[in-house]
Amino acid sequence: MEQAKLPSCYRHPGEETGVRCTRCERAICSRCMVNASVGFQCPECVRGGSGTGHSRTANHPRTIAGGRITAGRPHLVTQVLIGVNLLVFLLGSLNPALIDEMVLIGFAFDPDLGRVVGVADGEWYRLVSSMFLHAEIWHIAGNMLLLWLLGGALEEELGRARFAALYLLSGLSGSAFTYLIAAQNQGSLGASGAVYGLLGATVVLVRRLNRDLRPIMALVVFNLVITFTWDRIAWQAHIGGLIAGVIIAYAMVNGARERRAVLQGAACALVLGLTLVTVVLRTAALS
Structure with missing residues (x-):
């Protein structure tokens, strides 16, 4: 029976x-x-x-990472991030000059603006603003699809605050890695760095929950193939965000419960510290 x-x-x-x-x-x-x-x-x-x-x-x-389980709208941060990305894309489509002011660039002379621009010239905000920029409709469509699919599950398991920290630090790490390696006058749109951080975090979470890794690993491999075979892709942001996402997520879902908050804070501080050191050293080299 x-x-x-x-x-x-x-x-x-x-x-x-x-x-x-x-x-x-x-x-x-x-x-x-x-x-x-x-x-x-x-x-x-x-x-x-x-x-x-x-x-x-x-x-x-509490969630597996120690965050509060939220009722009603468990994917609120994911929805807000999608909304911000869509809004910036719309504003950039209506006013292309806005993209020029937000794009990540190390150090270059802009003939249209008639002045030197870039992070090394004191425009550090570009490390953050570029995290919400997309070039084409297919670019934002792919990123927002991944953000919706991966972000919702991660936010539910990590909690809102931890998920927001994961997303922002992954994106910032991707920007810093791009700033370090890319040509100083090469403009980059770094929105994918944060999304790749979610990819890395999902691998860690799926492994922690002892679930089948094959689907997420296939997705990671697929995106990495695109990263290194498609022209005009800022692969530096992808790799920087992916590494940061793995480090932060590992600290968030592993370790003894009584030391969980300390481990999570230390991992976030480590990623942020390395990002800041990278930016300062690169700026000194370009100045």
């Missing part, structure tokens, strides 16, 4: 479980169950009962 299949967790459809919330009776996996005075509760019921004596006995639910 065929064995009955267990229900799937309502927040993680791929996770089978025999545990149900004692209040709403929805199926919940080990990552979602919250200890209560009797049995377990789901994150929504814990929040819904906030202020009652029953809910005070429950611990705040």
Whole structure:
């Protein structure tokens, strides 16, 4: 006789479980169950009962990285980042001069502006502004698709603050690596650096959860092939973001719980510190 299949967790459809919330009776996996005075509760019921004596006995639910499990809009940061990228792309399409002011460039003379421009000339903001630039519709379409597919899952597992730090630091690392290696007068659009950071982080997370690595590894290989075979691609941003994403994500999902916050902070500080040192040394060499 065929064995009955267990229900799937309502927040993680791929996770089978025999545990149900004692209040709403929805199926919940080990990552979602919250200890209560009797049995377990789901994150929504814990929040819904906030202020009652029953809910005070429950611990705040946490993700694998220690972030709070958020109800309602779990992918808020991902949606905001997509919105910012789309807005910048629209503004750049309407006003191409805006792209010239935001693009990542080391040190060059701009005949249109009649002056020297670039990070080495004091325009450090270009390291950040270039993280939201795209050249063509296919460029932003591909990046936003990956951001939606990878960002949602990562934000859910890491929490909003940690996911935002992962995205921004990966993008900044990609910009710094481009600034270090690329020609000083070569303009670069560095939005893909942050997305490649999400690729690296997803590999780490999938391995940590003991899931099948083959789909994500195939996606990484596919994108790396494009990186090194397609003309006019800033491969430096891709590699810098990928490495940063792996380092940060490893620290976020590994290590003992009591030392987790310290390890995460140290990894983020290390990546940021190396990025700043890279920028300062490159600027000194170009000045």
